[in-house]
Amino acid sequence: MSRNTEISTNERTYFIEALKCGLRLDSRRFDEIREPQISLSKTEFGYVELDWGLTKLAVRVSAQIGKPYEDRPFEGLFQINCEISSMAWAHFDNSKNSNEEILIARIIEKAIRRSNSLDLEALCIIAGEKVWNITVDLNFLNFDGNFVDVGCFGAMLALHHFKKPDISIVNGGEDIIVHDIDERQPVPLSILHVPICLTYSFYNPGNKESNLKGEDDDEIYLLDANLIEEQVREGSIVVTLNKNRELIQLSKNGGIPISANVLLDLSFKSMKIVDELTELIKKVISKHEKERYEELNLKMLEVGADR
Amino acid sequence: MTSVNTSLLQKSDGSAELLLGSTKVIASVTGPIEPKARQELPNQASLEILIRPAVGLATTREKLLEDKLRSLLQSIIVRFKYPRQLIQVVVQFLISDSKRTETDLVDYTSNDLNAAINCCYYALIDAGIALKASFVSLSIAVKNGNLTVNPTVYELAQSDSHHVICFNIEKGKANKILLLESQGDIKEDELFAMISKAVEEAEKVHHEQQRKFVKEKVENDYVWKQ
Numbered sequence: 001m002s003r004n005t006e007i008s009t010n011e012r013t014y015f016i017e018a019l020k021c022g023l024r025l026d027s028r029r030f031d032e033i034r035e036p037q038i039s040l041s042k043t044e045f046g047y048v049e050l051d052w053g054l055t056k057l058a059v060r061v062s063a064q065i066g067k068p069y070e071d072r073p074f075e076g077l078f079q080i081n082c083e084i085s086s087m088a089w090a091h092f093d094n095s096k097n098s099n100e101e102i103l104i105a106r107i108i109e110k111a112i113r114r115s116n117s118l119d120l121e122a123l124c125i126i127a128g129e130k131v132w133n134i135t136v137d138l139n140f141l142n143f144d145g146n147f148v149d150v151g152c153f154g155a156m157l158a159l160h161h162f163k164k165p166d167i168s169i170v171n172g173g174e175d176i177i178v179h180d181i182d183e184r185q186p187v188p189l190s191i192l193h194v195p196i197c198l199t200y201s202f203y204n205p206g207n208k209e210s211n212l213k214g215e216d217d218d219e220i221y222l223l224d225a226n227l228i229e230e231q232v233r234e235g236s237i238v239v240t241l242n243k244n245r246e247l248i249q250l251s252k253n254g255g256i257p258i259s260a261n262v263l264l265d266l267s268f269k270s271m272k273i274v275d276e277l278t279e280l281i282k283k284v285i286s287k288h289e290k291e292r293y294e295e296l297n298l299k300m301l302e303v304g305a306d307r
Numbered sequence: 308m309t310s311v312n313t314s315l316l317q318k319s320d321g322s323a324e325l326l327l328g329s330t331k332v333i334a335s336v337t338g339p340i341e342p343k344a345r346q347e348l349p350n351q352a353s354l355e356i357l358i359r360p361a362v363g364l365a366t367t368r369e370k371l372l373e374d375k376l377r378s379l380l381q382s383i384i385v386r387f388k389y390p391r392q393l394i395q396v397v398v399q400f401l402i403s404d405s406k407r408t409e410t411d412l413v414d415y416t417s418n419d420l421n422a423a424i425n426c427c428y429y430a431l432i433d434a435g436i437a438l439k440a441s442f443v444s445l446s447i448a449v450k451n452g453n454l455t456v457n458p459t460v461y462e463l464a465q466s467d468s469h470h471v472i473c474f475n476i477e478k479g480k481a482n483k484i485l486l487l488e489s490q491g492d493i494k495e496d497e498l499f500a501m502i503s504k505a506v507e508e509a510e511k512v513h514h515e516q517q518r519k520f521v522k523e524k525v526e527n528d529y530v531w532k533q
Contacts, residue, residue: 041402043329044402047401047402049401054317056315056316058333058399058401060361060362060401062362062363062409064409064410081363081364083359083364085357085359085397085399086337086355086357086395086397087316087319087333087335087357087359087397087399088318089318090318090319090337090340090395094355094357094397135362135363137361137362137363139359139399139401141316141333141335141399142315142316142317142318142319143318144317144318178410180408
């Protein structure tokens with residue numbers, strides 16, 4: 001395998017010609033995402049392995065107790081680590097962060113952290129003294145395009161799966177006790193909304209001039225591009241939405257110009273997929289919860305009359 | 308309990324996922340590829356080794372593990388076969404069993420190191436990199452003269468001493484020690500007793516797991532020849 005990122009002219013032409021005929025190399029529709037394969041850890045909270053086509057990702061959420069920032073005494077800490085190693089692809093350098101890598105990290109960070117999807121105030125234990133520090137580690141194992149969408153989805157899935165140990169405050173707010181997860185049922189995080197990123201890649205099969213002038217709208221938009229599609233694309237946009245029809249982020253960094261109508265059209269089209277993916281997270285998590293409930297016989301722990 | 312899965316990463320020449328006790332690790336090998344100018348060695352392959360922790364970013368702990376792994380792999384890979392080339396090895400811990408609780412201050416790295424070494428063996432075989440010999444690593448805890456192979460982190464914490472020992476295996480026999488990392492109190496005669504028991508164990512692992520794996524792999528890879 002080589003680090004060479006170029007693809008041949010033949011491959012490129014073949015791909016564009018196929019697009020003109022309405023075909024993608026993996027026979028998906030233009031607005032179809034690859035099927036995510038999810039495996040949630042049964043033994044620990046917040047560890048998720050995700051296969052999205054050939055793109056592979058392992059996500060881990062962890063919690064520690066730390067001190068809040070002085071100017072924000074009521075807010076917990078939340079960070080997302082998103083370093084891409086050469087395991088994913090030899091093209092990614094281990095010693096320095098490429099622009100591509102930084103861009104991926106920024107977009108995911110903007111979608112999740114800066115959109116306030118995690119309730120930081122719920123992470124406060126003692127104001128100004130002790131707060132939970134939640135860390136999401138995104139470990140990309142294999143690269144076949146679209147790290148942004150996969151990373152964002154994986155992070156949200158893992159945040160839903162994660163539970164932090166229960167705590168009690170003793171000595172009138174002086175000390176805290178962290179209860180072992182075997183001793184007391186751990187508590188899930190409070191998630192305010194579920195941002196979903198969708199990346200569209202653009203291709204211009206016609207000539208450059210007509211695209212610039214905006215004469216004809218024959219540009220092609222592909223959702224969830226794989227590696228070859230990403231390498232051939234002439235521009236891309238990340239649309240981040242949630243189920244409440246809130247637009248969280250539109251990120252277009254260069255590439256060919258697109259018309260405003262297309263932008264609206266893409267955002268509308270995205271809603272259906274956002275609903276599907278949000279539903280998928282909910283479904284997988286509740287199935288997992290149910291299995292765990294039955295496996296551990298948690299029913300036995302429910303004391304008192306059910307009201 | 309050990310389970311191995313290989314060739315699961317399409318963008319690497321070789322990859323292996325190893326579940327050993329409660330440690331889960333994935334390793335990828337890419338090479339021989341073109342090195343950066345500063346990595347290039349005129350008469351042999353250079354190695355780039357990266358270890359990534361399960362939680363957080365790599366620290367000095369991972370650098371230390373990298374260094375131990377490098378010294379081992381350097382002596383086992385036939386580096387003169389790939390002059391002016393680079394072999395990249397990335398080890399990513401997925402589930403780590405190095406601390407008893409998350410707030411534990413003592414970090415027992417021996418299970419991690421052991422899993423990383425064994426995982427690298429399968430990944431290197433998967434990538435088709437020439438090796439001088441096979442190697443088997445064992446994590447051993449000694450308590451009152453009794454040996455526990457592949458101990459849990461609790462067993463490590465209660466042991467008198469614990470060791471990671473890696474053997475060079477040629478013709479099915481362990482003939483050299485490639486690496487020995489020991490921690491705790493142990494007398495010389497106890498150490499020798501531990502090593503001789505470890506030899507049996509390592510040969511067993513080689514015959515029961517590694518050979519079986521290589522045989523199956525060659526059979527599957529050369530299925531077109533039949």
